[in-house]
Amino acid sequence: MVTTLPYGCWPSPITAELLATGGTRLGAPQLVGDHVWWTEGIATEGGRQAIVRTAGPVGYIGAHHEAEVVTVLPAPFNARSRVHEYGGASWTVVSGTDQDPDGPLVVFVNFADQRVYALREGQEPQPLTPVGPEVPSAHGPSLRFAEPAPVILGGGIVEVWWVCEDHTGGEQGPRTGADGAPHIERYIVAVPLDGSAAEDPSALRRITPSSRFVAAPRLSPDGAQVAWISWEHPQMPWDGTELHVAPLVAGSAGEGQVIAGDTGTSVLQPQWLDAERLLFLSDASGWWNPWLWSAADGARQVLELDQEFGGPLWALGTTWYRVLDPDTALVTYGRAATQLGLLRISTGKLTALELPLTDIGTVQLREDGLLVLAGASPTAFPAIWTARLDRDPAQVRDLQVLRSSRADAPDPAVLPTSESIEVPLPDGGVVHAIIHRPHQEGLAGRDGELPPFIARVHGGPTGHVSPVLSLPTAYYTSRGLGVVDVNYGGSTGYGRAYRDRLKGQWGVVDVADTVAVMEHLVREGIADGQRLAIEGGSAGGWTTLACLTRTSTFAAGASSFGVAELERFRLDTHDFESRYIDGLVGPYPERRDLYVERAPLSHVDELEVPVLLLQGDEDRIVPPSQSELVRDALAAKGIPHAYLLFEGEQHGFRKAESIIRATEATLSFYGQVLGFNPACVPVLELERG
Template identity: 50%
Template sequence: MTEPRIAPYGTWTSPISAESLASSGHPVGGGAYAGDEVWWQELRPTEGGRISIRRAGQAGEPVDVLPQPWNARTRVHEYGGGAWTVAGLADGPPVLVFANFDDQRVYRLDVDTVGAAPTPLTPDGLGMRFAELQYRGAEIIAVRETHSGGDLERDIVAIPLDGSAAADAGRIRSIVAGSRFLASPRLSPDGTMIAWIAWEHPQMPWDGTELRVGSLGDDGRVLDWRTLAGSTTESVLQPEWRDEQSLFVISDRTGWWNLYLLDLGSQSPEARALHTAPRDFGGALWMLGTTWYSVLDSDTLLTVSTFGTDQAAVLDVNTGQLSDIELPVDSVSFGARRGDRILVTGGSAVLASGLRELDLQTGVLTDIRLSVDDLPDDAYLPTAAARTFGTADRPVHTFVYEPANPDFAAPEGELPPFVAFVHGGPTSRTVPAVNPAIAYFTSRGIGVVDINYGGSTGYGREYRDRLRGQWGIVDVDDTVAAVRGLAEAGLADGSRLAIRGGSAGGWTVLASLTQSDVFACGASYFGVAELTLFAQETHDFESRYIDGLVGPLPEAAALYEERAPLNNVDGLSCPVLLLQGLDDEIVPPSQAERFRDALEAKGLKHAYLAYEGESHGFRRASTIISATEAELSFYGQVMGFTPVDVPVLELKG
């Protein structure tokens, strides 16, 4: 065995290139059974970032169900979700129904018809968007978002599968409306009722929602409805019918998202807790169509709960007994089921994320399609160590990835530079994963700490609510506590600490750099730089998010100005890298541009990279390569090492 070369951290060569991140990485999810096949969605960075629907070909290699240039992606809430479904028609083979990104129309593709092209099911040019598509008889049930001039409306609708609504919008039946936001429409088994989730501004779905149930008339529209659970301070999620008279639902009324059963037979249904535990059996509803449990039968649920990492289990509805399913994954979500087989999405720090099939009888997990084509040898992949920093009264949960490369060792006494990864949301979380973006750095001798700062999900409502009114304070303090803890533990060079994050994580990057002197530099991917104009310019779904994170306007106007990193550039003394998609509707380019202008005015070293055709989250291979190599070059220039084989990023100032 060859002795490792001695070389400074950050200068190690690695088989994990930016090109390999872009070419071999293709996030996979949303599996469905289509006849005897499994179909899934797959992001294709080498095809302009489109989302294709794919299946296994005759040789086992994936082939497109949905060919180029079609792109199965919806813009409802801008984050989308549930952009496609399989219609299992009784008189023929499975049919793909999908929302196309470019025009946001819903289409039908008769996959097994030679030469067939997608045909529209919804009209063009009326500002309609559709999400959470679900097949039901001769219709598709969906959440519709309609943009008309300056107005915006949402309702739950039924789209005929025969294409008659493509030229006549009146053929789309509005089942129920009356709320700013709606999600999770579920028709009862006999088709006489519908359950759904609703909420209003300024709540976000993790703050407070309502479970509503309505009776359907002969015309398929809701005659009347009642609220069965939820409030402005109770988040209820994912209703599922047990039978015609009872519903399962998730609620965080105890401070944890746990599972409940509601009996609709009584005048005032009481929610019966099925299993009470200090774990979250739900999560943040960023994308429509997200589910956290599956109904195996009327007495059995397949569940996923989390406290930092996920645990799959079978729940006995009658006894409340929870029986763990041991799977080699730290993150897991369940999809479609057929008999004893269920589709599973997830992975771990040593098992690549992707789509797999679980045999519930044998426990065997079979790969269907992984999110990366080629993984390097395990020796180049870091392990994830769960570490808690901060104090007993104020814990900060993290996953630490130390440098790992079998070909290199650092000079004696040298400590590695570290990059703090700050997730977006901020109501979201990070989990241990085979993350090529992390391995790209760790295999070059740069450590990574992935931080679940206060406000993150997966640790109960109290931990989540730590960020209420404190955005720009708690997230910053927790991130600083984590990296200082690393340095104090002798794991990181305290003089070579960087921070990077996207979206709300980009806000924490900029706020941390302007409020502390801990970091040598930071990289903000489409980050929020100020709040007053952001609240005016961002999209509807998040337009009142800041009410809970900072405070409502106009009462909190002074806080908006005080917290904004843009207004605190005088406290900044280190270089900043800004990366931005020019088509971003969630965090518009103006946010990065204003911060760039402030850096220029102060004469601080910086770089601003703007990408045409990219929106919120980079999807194109060329962008991923450019941004990744620029970030590595940036860290090297600031923290005193020379990376191998990457272009030198030009810094201004």
């Protein structure tokens, strides 16, 4: 029997507490001997990122038997890097130590002080790097580390190479660079494992010359050559990077050459196949495809396919493939959704491996064929999976969950389904989106009523949303609200041309694409055109505010740590994104007119609908000043609004209490504005002045 209730009023077992405390943020898995190690974010411990491992050896486990987990990194240590503020790979297990009688040696960077530590399970972590001297412009530790790469030098010397972000200015001290911003250097540095650099910065050995940004240090198997990528302002890593190869001379990179990439070509993830050949990803063809380089033959494309084999390098250490032998790589590729394949490098032959997953991250393979990977699908929450990889014939079988991000997954009866769509645009192109209709078995909306719909715009803006199961989405859809994820122009996953649609057009193309999707839903009778809302975080907050101020499509909007104006933002934000806007809008001050004209804050006089603002007080990427400018403008105009500032939160909320409050406040806000009464959430008080 089906019960009819107004959309938005359906009772749901998916609570804000379930979103905040029931799930686990899982980090990239690593194979260490017979065990699998990974990171888990613990919301009940302030979002602390702990390093964990399986309690016993991992083989081909049976169905429905998740691994028992042992926490290796004790509280209060938090394995999280602040390089670029987004961080990335923050730990590794040093190869060759897993047979040590005291257990494997773990090295990690601790969030609070950004020092690198060494740890053996059950022992107290010991620092390996010094405390960075106080530099006010750093807004925190002045020496930061990310993307560790264990290497073995001649004589069997083991050390770990890291990307170092240095705010100290070296011998000249803190100063302002030619661009008027604080002088920051980044380089690859060797951190000795004996602890000699813990009090002596001179014991840190620079491997590469300084650049504004560096990533992906790779030592050739014979120890003779070093590869890495770099880029300079105003490029972002998806705009243009350079791939360097240099001889290793006396422990540091000698004079080398740029073998691929430039300011208009993005090169990612170099990986040595042998002492002479280097595999990498390049979007020179318009899509991130595999390329091969050798000193003898130069660079050539391994295969040309209108599929993405890479993605935006927001987090250092992100990988999209794994070399299995000198002629074979296990690759992830696709468009919005990704799949797994075996690539024969010599011939360019790609063999698809069938898996019921649509978003595949880090992959690991053991010699006996045990495959470990991170992945999710429209019916499975993000998880770490195991499977068996057969190479002749090529197939994956015995796929099982090793560790799910949701051990308490709700009944499928309350979970949504997703539908990918392409909405035609007036210029002949399309905008990509994913629809999640209201759904809960046994419940339906009233006859003649269409559901409210929430447009959700992703951050970045260089990024995308994959068609995977999401509990925040189910929080809405199980209550009778529709959700549509908009992969507007500028999103990744659809090639360079689609990504470049946003160049110089931020605040224009993203707004037009989002409106086009909502108009399509209304035209098709899917959504109530009078009850449309929009939400997004960071750059998604910018698009949210721009849609609210520049169009009449939406009845309400919620911005989480959203960008509101650009002139102050470019001065207040962190170094990684401080010149991002050059490509998205235009160079400053030459195009100051666009910076002012595009800013939602410049058009608050055109705003007529309520707004909810959510902000972390320690956010260095989009500082609280951005949300407060909007709050003050809303108050001056008397528009209903609420501003919630979350103590101790950065760019994205990690604490359970913050997630609960933000989730319930947003639902209450939508209910008040869109005309429904959500059950069992506190009423958010809206201000008018």
